Amino acid sequence: MRTRLRGGLFGKYVGTFVGFAVFVLLVNGVLEMAFTYRETTAAVVKAESEKAEAAAARIAQQIAEIERQIAWTTRASAGVEQRRNDYMLLLQQVPAIDELMQIDGNGKELLRVSRFTVEAIAGTDYAQDPRFLQALARQVWIGPVYFRNEVDPYISIAMAHSGQYAGVTVAEVDLRFLRDLVAPFAIGDQGYAYVLGAKGRLLAGSDLLKAPRGSDLGGLPQVVEVTADVADQPAGDRSALAAFGRDLGDRSVLAAAVAVPRTDWLVFVEQPLAEAFKPFYVLLLRIGGLILLCIALAVLAGVLLARRMVVPIRALAAGVGKFGAGEFGHRIEVRTGDEIEALADEFNRMAAQLDQSYARLEQTVEERTRQLAERGRQLQIANEHKSQFFANMSHELRTPLNAVLGYAELLVDGLYGEMPQKAVDVLERVQANGRHLLGLINDVLDLSKIEAGQLALVLDAYSMRGVVEQVVASTESLARAKGLALTTQIADDLPIGHGDERRLTQVFLNIVGNAIKFTERGSVDIRVGASSDAFEVAVRDTGPGIAPEDRQRIFDEFQQVDNSNTRQKGGTGLGLAIARRLVEMHGGVIRLESEVGIGSAFTIVLPVRATGPGAPGAAGVAS
Amino acid sequence: MTHILVVEDTEDNRRILRDLLTHAGFTLTEAGDGERGVALALSEKPDLILMDMQLPIVDGYDAARRIKADPAMAKTPIVAVTSYALSGDEEKARAAGCDAYVAKPFSPRQLLATVKELLARETPAGPAKGIDRG
Ligand SMILES: Nc1ncnc2c1ncn2[C@@H]1O[C@H](COP(=O)(O)OP(=O)(O)OP(=O)(O)O)[C@@H](O)[C@H]1O
Ligand SMILES: [Mg+2]
Numbered sequence: 001m002r003t004r005l006r007g008g009l010f011g012k013y014v015g016t017f018v019g020f021a022v023f024v025l026l027v028n029g030v031l032e033m034a035f036t037y038r039e040t041t042a043a044v045v046k047a048e049s050e051k052a053e054a055a056a057a058r059i060a061q062q063i064a065e066i067e068r069q070i071a072w073t074t075r076a077s078a079g080v081e082q083r084r085n086d087y088m089l090l091l092q093q094v095p096a097i098d099e100l101m102q103i104d105g106n107g108k109e110l111l112r113v114s115r116f117t118v119e120a121i122a123g124t125d126y127a128q129d130p131r132f133l134q135a136l137a138r139q140v141w142i143g144p145v146y147f148r149n150e151v152d153p154y155i156s157i158a159m160a161h162s163g164q165y166a167g168v169t170v171a172e173v174d175l176r177f178l179r180d181l182v183a184p185f186a187i188g189d190q191g192y193a194y195v196l197g198a199k200g201r202l203l204a205g206s207d208l209l210k211a212p213r214g215s216d217l218g219g220l221p222q223v224v225e226v227t228a229d230v231a232d233q234p235a236g237d238r239s240a241l242a243a244f245g246r247d248l249g250d251r252s253v254l255a256a257a258v259a260v261p262r263t264d265w266l267v268f269v270e271q272p273l274a275e276a277f278k279p280f281y282v283l284l285l286r287i288g289g290l291i292l293l294c295i296a297l298a299v300l301a302g303v304l305l306a307r308r309m310v311v312p313i314r315a316l317a318a319g320v321g322k323f324g325a326g327e328f329g330h331r332i333e334v335r336t337g338d339e340i341e342a343l344a345d346e347f348n349r350m351a352a353q354l355d356q357s358y359a360r361l362e363q364t365v366e367e368r369t370r371q372l373a374e375r376g377r378q379l380q381i382a383n384e385h386k387s388q389f390f391a392n393m394s395h396e397l398r399t400p401l402n403a404v405l406g407y408a409e410l411l412v413d414g415l416y417g418e419m420p421q422k423a424v425d426v427l428e429r430v431q432a433n434g435r436h437l438l439g440l441i442n443d444v445l446d447l448s449k450i451e452a453g454q455l456a457l458v459l460d461a462y463s464m465r466g467v468v469e470q471v472v473a474s475t476e477s478l479a480r481a482k483g484l485a486l487t488t489q490i491a492d493d494l495p496i497g498h499g500d501e502r503r504l505t506q507v508f509l510n511i512v513g514n515a516i517k518f519t520e521r522g523s524v525d526i527r528v529g530a531s532s533d534a535f536e537v538a539v540r541d542t543g544p545g546i547a548p549e550d551r552q553r554i555f556d557e558f559q560q561v562d563n564s565n566t567r568q569k570g571g572t573g574l575g576l577a578i579a580r581r582l583v584e585m586h587g588g589v590i591r592l593e594s595e596v597g598i599g600s601a602f603t604i605v606l607p608v609r610a611t612g613p614g615a616p617g618a619a620g621v622a623s
Numbered sequence: 624m625t626h627i628l629v630v631e632d633t634e635d636n637r638r639i640l641r642d643l644l645t646h647a648g649f650t651l652t653e654a655g656d657g658e659r660g661v662a663l664a665l666s667e668k669p670d671l672i673l674m675d676m677q678l679p680i681v682d683g684y685d686a687a688r689r690i691k692a693d694p695a696m697a698k699t700p701i702v703a704v705t706s707y708a709l710s711g712d713e714e715k716a717r718a719a720g721c722d723a724y725v726a727k728p729f730s731p732r733q734l735l736a737t738v739k740e741l742l743a744r745e746t747p748a749g750p751a752k753g754i755d756r757g
Contacts, residue, residue, distance in 0.1 A: 391677075394706045399633050399636065399727065401727075402729065403633070403639065405730070406636065406730075406731050415643070415646050434728075458714075
């Protein structure tokens, strides 16, 4: 099972590559845009400033021209009539002048010529009028802008006369001509130019400005900024000032303004940013498009590159996965000619080697298995041979013994004629020795079979009471002969046992037999009880007892307590060894308690249902 | 006269059986191997067969099976005599069709008792099964 990776190599490669490319492109684009923005702004400001300066110069020039014309009427020699004619002529020649008035040296109105009204000399006193006073003081004075009918801007130009008719000529100049002066200086299709007087009142402007003369534009941000900057400008500096702002339609604009010499007027040349920055926006679009294109290219390149990188790595991963799944015959196909191919080759070599070792391993396993099977077969045969050997041994030993015992019995029974008593006694000795020999043969064969694993229990239901009673029946005469009391106490409610009855009888025969054999005086007592799942058969005697150091030993083969007493009793020392093995084969144990000089107690604890061999050497010892 | 077939390969044991059984008044036929035992059983049709299980040529189990396979002999008791070699001998003998089982070394006295008992059952009440050994 392969782990699902969070974000594969492929994604990482493409991401890194594209990220890097996009970063470079973006930095480049942003820088270029910043520069272009600054350049564009500077270019627009420059163009606007030039126009504004030109417009301001034109206005100044125009006013100077008007002044010059007025000055012509102020020749010293002219009388009143002459001057009236001059004024009339001036009105004809200079359409901007609406009215001309002469004030005498005392401030009294002498003459008034108007384009619109029939002159009526009121003889008004202008002695305190600024026009009169300023002209006297400065020779020429240009008054502040004032509006007629709220919308028509005017200025007064007052000029002092010298000579015989000293006084002042005052011309009222209609400033509507300014419109034609500034309008041509607008730039672009949407740009416009205009002139503001004091307090931001509009004197004239291009039609595109869409504001009536006299409007108060003092609130526009660019006007506010420029007005403040002009105030800060050192005297004599009339360079243009630039400012971003908003027009009356609330569009963003870039404006340049120049003060008109000898007035407090400002000429503004403005252009909406939408137009002014059009080239910049175009450039912006172009750069944006270029970046997008480059990103697309970078993605494509990244994908291609990543595929070149990732495809072999995936092939590697898949291949290694197959190796992991045991397909060592698989070969990873990577032809990149680089480290990855080298890696793949290494993997392939590894797989080949694994393949080989596996083959060898399998071969070895097969061989071993075969050897084991062969060994098993040989063991099997050996076992069969063993079984056969025991069968033969048993047969070969018993057949002659059968003849010996059989003939002896027939002789004793008088089949071959009456025997003298002496001969009968001898024949009985022959029979006793024959039976003893038979016992030995049986024990040796039993033990050999047990050791060879050839002794199989014949498991069946049995009655423990029956077994014990049979043992008592066959040993009773021995006990009686020795003057021993043989007593039994068998519980009433013993369960039906499950085991090898004949073998269990053999066990109890030996243990009860031992007790009788080794006890000289007193009694042998057999008690049989049962818990829910085990019989407990205790055989107590009042014999010599068994010393602690012998208690373990006597359960081993051919081991007898080494004293002359035992030697006299005969026996081979096989009985307990066989008994222990048989009890263990039933899943039980033999416990021994004994006190030297007082007696011994062998307790056989036996599962009601034989459970198979218990722990080896389970024959416990307790004193 | 009651006729008994003894199949036994050892001369001494044959002689013990012969002396025992003729003394007890039975007529005897003897065979030294299984092959001959089967042949005599089928031709002589004895009333009882004493059969050693360890026999040359054809062993006792096979011989017993073959004899019992003959319908005429199916009811004739066969007493298996074995050398008590391996546990399971008695089961094997019974499976082969034997009616009683005697382990060597046997006591002639007890064997005779077993034979008489089997024949006594046989005569009045027909086929007898599950005869105990002596
Ligand atoms: N009840 C007993 N009292 C005293 N000693 C005993 C008793 N039971 C066994 N022994 C000692 O343990 C030894 C081993 O007993 P075991 O039954 O194995 O052999 P055996 O009786 O001598 O010979 P076999 O049983 O093979 O004929 C005996 O020789 C004897 O010395
Ligand atoms: Mg003993």
